[in-house]
Amino acid sequence: MKTLEDVKANGHEEALRELLFQLADDDFIVAYRGSEWLGLAPHIEEDVAFSSISQDTMGHATMYYQLLEDLDAGIANDLAHGRMPEERRNAILLEEVNGPGHYLEEPRYDWAFAVVRHYFYTQAKKIRTDSLQQSSYEPLSHVAIKVNTELYYHLMHWKTWFKQLITIPGEAQERMLEAVSKVLEDMDGVLTLGPQAEQMAQAGLIEGEALLRKRWMNEIESMMDSCNIQVNLEPQMKRGDGRALTHTEDLNTAIETLSAVYRQDPAAIW
Amino acid sequence: MTLVLQSVEKSLENVKDPEIDSVSIIDLGMVEHVEVADHNAYVALLPTFMGCPALEIIEKNVREELLKVEGIQTVQVKFIYSPPWTSDRITEQGRERLKEFGIAPPPTQVETTGEWHVDCPYCGSTYTTMDNIFGPTACRSILYCKSCKNPFEAMKPVSTM
Numbered sequence: 104m105k106t107l108e109d110v111k112a113n114g115h116e117e118a119l120r121e122l123l124f125q126l127a128d129d130d131f132i133v134a135y136r137g138s139e140w141l142g143l144a145p146h147i148e149e150d151v152a153f154s155s156i157s158q159d160t161m162g163h164a165t166m167y168y169q170l171l172e173d174l175d176a177g178i179a180n181d182l183a184h185g186r187m188p189e190e191r192r193n194a195i196l197l198e199e200v201n202g203p204g205h206y207l208e209e210p211r212y213d214w215a216f217a218v219v220r221h222y223f224y225t226q227a228k229k230i231r232t233d234s235l236q237q238s239s240y241e242p243l244s245h246v247a248i249k250v251n252t253e254l255y256y257h258l259m260h261w262k263t264w265f266k267q268l269i270t271i272p273g274e275a276q277e278r279m280l281e282a283v284s285k286v287l288e289d290m291d292g293v294l295t296l297g298p299q300a301e302q303m304a305q306a307g308l309i310e311g312e313a314l315l316r317k318r319w320m321n322e323i324e325s326m327m328d329s330c331n332i333q334v335n336l337e338p339q340m341k342r343g344d345g346r347a348l349t350h351t352e353d354l355n356t357a358i359e360t361l362s363a364v365y366r367q368d369p370a371a372i373w
Numbered sequence: 374m375t376l377v378l379q380s381v382e383k384s385l386e387n388v389k390d391p392e393i394d395s396v397s398i399i400d401l402g403m404v405e406h407v408e409v410a411d412h413n414a415y416v417a418l419l420p421t422f423m424g425c426p427a428l429e430i431i432e433k434n435v436r437e438e439l440l441k442v443e444g445i446q447t448v449q450v451k452f453i454y455s456p457p458w459t460s461d462r463i464t465e466q467g468r469e470r471l472k473e474f475g476i477a478p479p480p481t482q483v484e485t486t487g488e489w490h491v492d493c494p495y496c497g498s499t500y501t502t503m504d505n506i507f508g509p510t511a512c513r514s515i516l517y518c519k520s521c522k523n524p525f526e527a528m529k530p531v532s533t534m
Binding site: 158163259 | 455
């Protein structure tokens, strides 16, 4: 399938849009949370690295919103900034604040949570993107190939942090293990493809959810083994399914902040 | 090849990377396709890094540059993702110009482990260390030369491996 007409003729329009909204909204919100670390990261090299990764990730969201625009779902900029929180398909884990406090006033952000959330998400994104390279929708497979060239560096980065912190006995390891338990409570919200997962797989847009989840489990298990860490790896969806439009207050405040400039003048050229 | 098409292609050499003004978009291997028909120039570009804020500036500069070409009245610029841009698309001339700017060109050899090495663009020494794989722009890394004691930047290798 190469065009909207092909997709329509095959009856896969709804499943394709749903998948693209998940991909776009996930990257959009996690890039925003990442960019909130600017100036607060543990050292200056990390400030540079994390903001570069967040910028790439926002670029990936842009491509997915552009694919939606090509499918007549609306203008990319409006899709990114103009949609209400209750219309968004991102996983709840990705909208969560970085920690207590406010960016401008006494931010008490949790670096262990950042490392675990971004590593677990980036690994899931890698597995998903690898699968999308064979997507039956050709424009999506092209975007996936492009995303993967950049994702290579992101995954390497988070693996390095994860390994280094979780293998240091004492406070580092304790806080990392705590963060692992916390992230796992909502991780299945990232791994799920939502209510239309089956239609997506049947259309050949992406492989089945169970298979992708298994691959993610294998990767994380082998990382844990190499770090000599025993963890009960059971990703859950405690706070609900973002793919099915369930969200928390954290998403409301995030959207309100990040779309403030857009709302002042939606027609402005940036 | 028509004369107008030739002039269009020549003009694209004047469009520089806004962040590295010695290197053109031709040098970087960003130009995938150029077409001229009925006074309209169509240019398909490959974005280097997607989140790069220079992309919009490049698009605008291509448009402005080509409108100066005699016989061209309209310009269409499109970013396409296939084939993906990879760092081996940078031309020999582009590699030289990067060095002149103080940026080491991307390594052509990447080990199967993903490891790679670059020499100092100032003194040519191989005695260099990686400070940060991420740099001031998405496409660059920060390194340090232990021979001439200069910090320097290098273009990241980007491949579909």
